[in-house]
Amino acid sequence: MPRKPSVSPIGHGRPANRRGTPIPRSQEWFGPRDLEGFLHRAGLKAQGWPEETFAGKPVIGIANSWSEATHCNAHLRELAAHVKRGVLAAGGFPLEFPVISLGEFFLSPTSMFLRNLMSMDVEEMIRGLPIDGVVLLSGCDKTTPAMLMGAASADLPAILITGGPQLKGNWKGEELGSCTDCRRYWTELRAGRITQAEYDSMESAIYRSPGHCMVMGTASSMGAITEALGMTLPGGAAIPGADMRRSALAEQAGAKIMDLVKQGVRPSQIMTEEAFENAIRVLLACGGSTNAIIHLAAIAGRCGIDLPLSRFDDLSRTTPTIVNLKPSGKYLMEDLFYAGGIGAVMKRLSPMMNLECKTVSGRTLGEDLEEAQCFNDDIVRTLENPLYKEGGIVALKGSLAPDGAVIKQTAASPKLMKHKGRAVVFESYADLKARIDSSDLDVTPDDVLVMKSAGPIGGPGMPEWGMLPLPKKILALGVRDMVRVSDARMSGTAFGTVVLHISPESAIGGPLGLVRDGDIIELDVAERRIDLLVDAKEMTRRRAATKAKGVAPAEGEALPWASRGYARMYAQHVMQAQYGCDFDFLRGKTPVQTHVQAHH
Numbered sequence: 001m002p003r004k005p006s007v008s009p010i011g012h013g014r015p016a017n018r019r020g021t022p023i024p025r026s027q028e029w030f031g032p033r034d035l036e037g038f039l040h041r042a043g044l045k046a047q048g049w050p051e052e053t054f055a056g057k058p059v060i061g062i063a064n065s066w067s068e069a070t071h072c073n074a075h076l077r078e079l080a081a082h083v084k085r086g087v088l089a090a091g092g093f094p095l096e097f098p099v100i101s102l103g104e105f106f107l108s109p110t111s112m113f114l115r116n117l118m119s120m121d122v123e124e125m126i127r128g129l130p131i132d133g134v135v136l137l138s139g140c141d142k143t144t145p146a147m148l149m150g151a152a153s154a155d156l157p158a159i160l161i162t163g164g165p166q167l168k169g170n171w172k173g174e175e176l177g178s179c180t181d182c183r184r185y186w187t188e189l190r191a192g193r194i195t196q197a198e199y200d201s202m203e204s205a206i207y208r209s210p211g212h213c214m215v216m217g218t219a220s221s222m223g224a225i226t227e228a229l230g231m232t233l234p235g236g237a238a239i240p241g242a243d244m245r246r247s248a249l250a251e252q253a254g255a256k257i258m259d260l261v262k263q264g265v266r267p268s269q270i271m272t273e274e275a276f277e278n279a280i281r282v283l284l285a286c287g288g289s290t291n292a293i294i295h296l297a298a299i300a301g302r303c304g305i306d307l308p309l310s311r312f313d314d315l316s317r318t319t320p321t322i323v324n325l326k327p328s329g330k331y332l333m334e335d336l337f338y339a340g341g342i343g344a345v346m347k348r349l350s351p352m353m354n355l356e357c358k359t360v361s362g363r364t365l366g367e368d369l370e371e372a373q374c375f376n377d378d379i380v381r382t383l384e385n386p387l388y389k390e391g392g393i394v395a396l397k398g399s400l401a402p403d404g405a406v407i408k409q410t411a412a413s414p415k416l417m418k419h420k421g422r423a424v425v426f427e428s429y430a431d432l433k434a435r436i437d438s439s440d441l442d443v444t445p446d447d448v449l450v451m452k453s454a455g456p457i458g459g460p461g462m463p464e465w466g467m468l469p470l471p472k473k474i475l476a477l478g479v480r481d482m483v484r485v486s487d488a489r490m491s492g493t494a495f496g497t498v499v500l501h502i503s504p505e506s507a508i509g510g511p512l513g514l515v516r517d518g519d520i521i522e523l524d525v526a527e528r529r530i531d532l533l534v535d536a537k538e539m540t541r542r543r544a545a546t547k548a549k550g551v552a553p554a555e556g557e558a559l560p561w562a563s564r565g566y567a568r569m570y571a572q573h574v575m576q577a578q579y580g581c582d583f584d585f586l587r588g589k590t591p592v593q594t595h596v597q598a599h600h
Contacts, residue, residue, distance in 0.1 A: 024132050025132055026059035026130045026132050027056065029130035030054060030130065031055075031056070057091060058092045058133065059092070059130055060133050060134065060258065061094075061095050061096075061125070061135070062083050062084065063097060063099050063134055063135070063136045064076055064097065065098075065100070065138050065139070065143045066101065067101030069103055070139070072140035072211065072219060073103070073138070073163055076139065076163055078247070079163065079247065080137060082251040083251065084096070085251050085254060086250070086251035086253060087257070088254075091258065092254075095129065095130075100114065100121045102118055102140060102141075102142040102146065104140065104141055104142070104491070109463050110459065110461040111141065111142045112581070113461025115142040115146045116581075116582060118142065118146035119145075119146040119153070120150065120586070122136070122146060123151075132156070132157070132261045133257045133260055134157070134159075135159050135160075135161060136159070136160040138162050140219055144219070144223065144226060145222060145295035148231060149299050152267050152271060153586065153590050154590070156267075157267075158231070159232065159260065159360045160226050160231050161233075161236060161253050164210075164212070164243070165220055165332075165337075166208070166211035167208060167211070169181070169214075170205060171206065175332065176205065177206075177215035177493070178213045178214060179217075179491065180217075180326045180327045183494055187470070190437075190472060190475055209242040211241025213492075215325060215493050216287055216288055216323065216326065216328065217327075217492030218491065218493075220286075220333050220492070221283060221286065222295060223236065223237035223342075224283065225279045225296065228275070228278045228279040228281070230275055230357055230359030230360060230361075232253075233249055233360060233361055238341035240333070240337060256361065257360075263362075265360075270360060271299070271303050272305075272357060276303075276307060277354060278357060278365065279296060280296065280307075280319075281319050281353060283296070283393070284312075284392055285319055285321060285322050285323060285348075285392075286345065286392065287325065287327075287329065287388075287410040288393070289492025290393055290489070291464075293309070293406055294501070294577055297580030301582055301586075301587040303589065309397075312393065312394075312395055313395040315391065316392075320381075321390070322345065322348055322380060322381040323336065324378060326493075327493060328387065328410035329387055331378075331379050335376070338376070339380050340376075346369055347369050350366070353365065355369070387410070392411070393406055394407060394409050394528060396530040398530045398532075400515075401499075401510075402503075403510075404501070408495075408498070409525055411496065412497040412525075413481040416483050416497040417525040418523065418524050419522070420533075421448040421483060421520070422444075422447045423447070423515050423516070423518065423519040423521050424441070424442070424443045424450065424517060425450045425451075425452070426449070426450065426468075428454075429451065429465050436468075436471050436472075445474055445477065445479045448482070450484075450486065451466075451468055452486070452487070452506040452515070454506075455505025455508075455576075456574045456576060457507040457508055457559070457571065458505055458506055458508075462488060462501075462581060464488065464489050464490055465489075465490075466489055466490035482497065483497050483498075483521075484497065484498045485502065486499070487503070487510070497523075503577045505577075508576075509543070511539070514532075515532060519534055521533070559571050573585060
């Protein structure tokens with residue numbers, strides 16, 4: 001059988017020409033006038049490409065997460081066409097290929113369960129294909145971090161372009177944001193304040209254009225983070241998906257990736273420790289999604305950088321929330337775009353940003369921000385007039401969460417930020433659904449709702465179940481928030497006094513699994529504490545009883561849902577929330593590879 005060239009990155013032990021310049025990966029495939037070269041060129045010619053369109057030109061991959069099962073990404077085929085135009089105009093040859101697409105709406109138990117699989121797909125396609133650089137097309141929540149994780153591990157020149165946020169929803173004259181407002185009105189439906197017909201009529205009014213959720217949810221947060229990291233072109237986070245300027249940006253990315261390839265600029269040179277600090281600052285200033293903490297930890301881990309929860313909390317204490325967007329504020333992503341986008345946010349934050357970081361624009365972050373302006377001081381506040389004095393997300397620790405937990409303080413009720421209450425415990429999401437609206441449920445507004453078995457293993461996949469619904473009997477009292485605690489995640493569009501990511505999770509023996517009805521839980525956000533007020537002797541007794549019953553799986557024990565395939569790999573290798581829920585064998589920098597020939 002013919003031999004195929006290796007796929008090690010440019011400059012990483014690659015063969016060189018007589019001048020000592022590494023031969024581009026693509027030309028190892030398409031250049032030789034032998035059997036292998038014949039077959040590779042024939043494969044392109046079979047698709048209608050004459051040799052002069054690709055011979056001697058850099059080959060640029062376009063990793064496309066388009067899917068009809070991911071509505072946020074359903075317009076990415078059109079964006080890919082614009083990327084191709086940019087590549088061709090700059091003298092390259094585009095090669096589009098599909099990767100797994102993850103949408104939170106249509107995947108069970110959660111798209112987070114498959115994020116690592118998508119990152120492996122992206123990494124291996126970048127490694128395996130005869131490409132010199134890649135443009136990554138993403139959109140929905142988990143597709144952006146998966147793309148960045150895969151690109152970081154492969155470390156080939158890369159630019160990411162998201163599909164952009166949707167236009168603002170509009171229902172009965174009210175501007176709506178998905179899905180912050182659909183959650184708010186669902187609560188009112190359960191409370192009997194609106195009819196089912198009214199709620200149903202909102203379905204076609206809230207999602208009305210291509211793109212991802214238009215509040216500062218996870219997708220918008222990850223777009224902002226990508227721009228702060230320097231992995232997308234300036235303006236890439238906020239341009240609406242329906243705006244022609246999104247298509248123009250995609251074409252510019254197709255041209256710019258050619259420059260990165262020629263200069264050999266790789267993700268490891270852009271996603272540095274200083275760049276991750278910039279990304280955390282922007283996340284906090286935007287009142288962004290708690291999910292982004294998990295994704296940032298995972299992306300950084302692929303770059304060999306440790307991002308402990310303490311780092312997020314340290315930066316949160318000194319980073320004010322200045323972006324006035326739902327769910328922490330009142331505006332939407334379309335408004336942020338008109339106000340100057342993430343560039344305007346970073347311009348305001350520039351005194352505390354690392355401005356010498358490189359970006360895919362070919363310039364430093366400081367140079368990118370020279371022309372950035374803010375056009376609405378109510379949407380992007382000044383440092384002197386912030387929405388909140390601290391960042392949107394804070395890290396908690398305590399006897400209930402020895403390895404950490406998080407809360408979005410800007411989306412919580414101020415009166416509940418210091419609270420002590422009786423635990424009302426649900427052993428699982430199924431238990432919650434079965435009993436939350438029962439008239440027999442023993443619950444008061446001052447209690448703390450607790451749910452177990454929703455972490456990386458317990459979910460599995462750490463589903464977005466953290467915004468526990470309030471019991472109907474509580475809603476009937478006019479109450480709209482309670483303290484809620486779980487090892488789950490929460491949609492970035494959600495809100496409330498919700499403690500998430502409790503670690504270690506209940507399914508592997510964490511203290512959360514030992515909570516009983518009536519226990520007292522104390523939350524003190526200012527002190528960064530979440531404690532279970534049960535004495536040590538009682539906890540030891542409960543832990544022994546739990547082990548005797550075999551509630552938590554023994555080390556190495558197979559889980560019922562993980563008997564085969566990817567699920568088995570996931571169960572054996574997934575890490576806890578503070579490590580980004582990545583697989584243990586994927587963390588760390590990719591070793592420098594040598595040029596070897598691979599047989600097939």
